[in-house]
Amino acid sequence: MPDWIGNSNLSTLHFIKVSMNTSHYDVIVIGAGVLGTFHAYHAAAAGKKVLLVEKDKQPMQATVRNFGQVVPSGMSKAWFDYGVYATQLYKTIQAEFDLGIRQNGSVYLASDQDEQQLLHELKQRMDARGYEAHLLTAQQCQQKWPALKSSYCKEGLYFPQEVSAEPDLLIHRLLHYCINKFTNLTYKNYAAIVACEVTHGTVQVCYSHGERVTAEKVIVCTGSEFKILFADLFAKSGIVISKLQMLRTTPMPGLPLEGNILTGLTTRRYESFEECASFSKIKTPDHLVELKRWGIHILFKKALDGSVIVGDSHEYFTIGSEEPGYELSEHINHLMWQEAARIVDMRTWKVQAAWAGYYSQHAEKDILAIDIEDKIHIRTAIGGKGMTSSAGYAQKSIHTLLGL
Numbered sequence: 001m002p003d004w005i006g007n008s009n010l011s012t013l014h015f016i017k018v019s020m021n022t023s024h025y026d027v028i029v030i031g032a033g034v035l036g037t038f039h040a041y042h043a044a045a046a047g048k049k050v051l052l053v054e055k056d057k058q059p060m061q062a063t064v065r066n067f068g069q070v071v072p073s074g075m076s077k078a079w080f081d082y083g084v085y086a087t088q089l090y091k092t093i094q095a096e097f098d099l100g101i102r103q104n105g106s107v108y109l110a111s112d113q114d115e116q117q118l119l120h121e122l123k124q125r126m127d128a129r130g131y132e133a134h135l136l137t138a139q140q141c142q143q144k145w146p147a148l149k150s151s152y153c154k155e156g157l158y159f160p161q162e163v164s165a166e167p168d169l170l171i172h173r174l175l176h177y178c179i180n181k182f183t184n185l186t187y188k189n190y191a192a193i194v195a196c197e198v199t200h201g202t203v204q205v206c207y208s209h210g211e212r213v214t215a216e217k218v219i220v221c222t223g224s225e226f227k228i229l230f231a232d233l234f235a236k237s238g239i240v241i242s243k244l245q246m247l248r249t250t251p252m253p254g255l256p257l258e259g260n261i262l263t264g265l266t267t268r269r270y271e272s273f274e275e276c277a278s279f280s281k282i283k284t285p286d287h288l289v290e291l292k293r294w295g296i297h298i299l300f301k302k303a304l305d306g307s308v309i310v311g312d313s314h315e316y317f318t319i320g321s322e323e324p325g326y327e328l329s330e331h332i333n334h335l336m337w338q339e340a341a342r343i344v345d346m347r348t349w350k351v352q353a354a355w356a357g358y359y360s361q362h363a364e365k366d367i368l369a370i371d372i373e374d375k376i377h378i379r380t381a382i383g384g385k386g387m388t389s390s391a392g393y394a395q396k397s398i399h400t401l402l403g404l
């Protein structure tokens with residue numbers, strides 16, 4: 001390097017070099033979690049030139065830390081339809097390329113009369129929608145899932161068409177599939193975006209290393225990361241972060257506990273049950289009060305290796321106030337394990353791993369949608385329904401944004 005080039009000249013040269021190399025896209029999607037990846041998928045399927053960027057080596061946030069339960073039956077309003085669409089899309093792609101999607105159905109278990117009443121009311125609502133649902137007696141549940149305890153399970157509501165995913169595999173395989181399928185889609189990892197603004201009618205997007213790319217439209221799907229991009233806007237947005245604790249057992253390949261298993265506390269929590277007439281009248285029995293305080297409802301999901309994911313809890317934090325922290329509460333894990341042991345016979349089960357996952361959600365809206373000059377479209381805070389509904393929501397979102 002010649003001596004006469006000082007630092008200020010260096011940065012000027014660098015800017016000139018990257019400006020000359022600028023690439024232009026129809027659509028740039030920031031964040032390769034399930035919501036961003038499906039936005040990129042639908043934009044590419046519509047023939048657009050798409051760039052999908054991810055700040056990490058590979059996505060490792062909510063999209064890989066969850067259960068992988070794809071449960072439209074738990075959703076309400078349009079989110080149910082998005083979930084149904086997503087289930088079909090998962091199945092269609094699975095038939096072409098192994099995403100690790102399995103169709104083992106979902107079951108909601110009732111442990112008392114109130115929960116049974118909710119199952120019956122949801123069954124009626126699903127019948128009216130033409131969505132296949134079967135009430136199972138306690139005996140039928142135990143035949144299908146012998147580990148269930150007769151002291152807990154009074155009845156079940158089963159949705160045979162629903163699927164489950166392997167969260168630690170799904171997004172990687174989906175990205176692989178998209179890159180191979182669409183020559184008009186470019187994926188870049190280790191690509192943190194630190195600035196995004198509209199200049200002279202196009203959107204300029206800046207990587208942390210200084211390179212810039214431009215696009216007609218940018219879609220921001222950055223999950224629960226609020227510090228890198230649009231920090232001020234997110235701080236005022238009404239978003240909260242939910243911290244969830246999860247446990248995974250050692251593999252038990254022979255254990256017959258297939259499918260998405262959702263339990264009594266879930267019927268007292270999920271949106272589809274909230275729409276049932278009895279929901280608001282149901283009281284919380286004393287033995288569930290401490291569990292509800294920590295937002296605990298018990299779900300089981302047996303993974304491909306035979307381990308069982310058990311969870312979860314919910315603690316809520318406002319952005320910019322208290323940080324959720326990385327540590328796990330022993331008290332919460334104990335409560336979850338204790339309640340899980342009331343539902344299934346877990347005498348031989350051993351915990352292999354414990355972790356926390358975080359997702360963003362809006363205090364009042366189903367998702368955060370902010371448009372800047374009809375060029376930058378923030379679509380994030382999908383809450384606890386992302387693995388179920390992202391593919392369907394993203395399809396609607398892309399069609400609306402691109403006027404398709």
Ligand SMILES: Cc1cc2nc3c(=O)[nH]c(=O)nc-3n(C[C@H](O)[C@H](O)[C@H](O)COP(=O)(O)OP(=O)(O)OC[C@H]3O[C@@H](n4cnc5c(N)ncnc54)[C@H](O)[C@@H]3O)c2cc1C
Binds near residue numbers: 053064066191381382
């Ligand atoms: C423990 C747990 C259990 C759950 N269980 C289920 C379930 O069973 N079923 C279900 O339907 N849903 C479930 N969910 C919810 C679901 O996981 C989320 O709704 C979904 O994963 C959110 O996806 P996302 O793409 O919005 O966010 P994320 O997965 O957080 O992805 C956002 C991505 O953006 C990247 N990013 C952020 N900022 C930048 C930047 N500046 N530049 C580049 N990249 C950036 C991040 O690195 C990240 O990879 C669960 C969630 C958790 C935490």
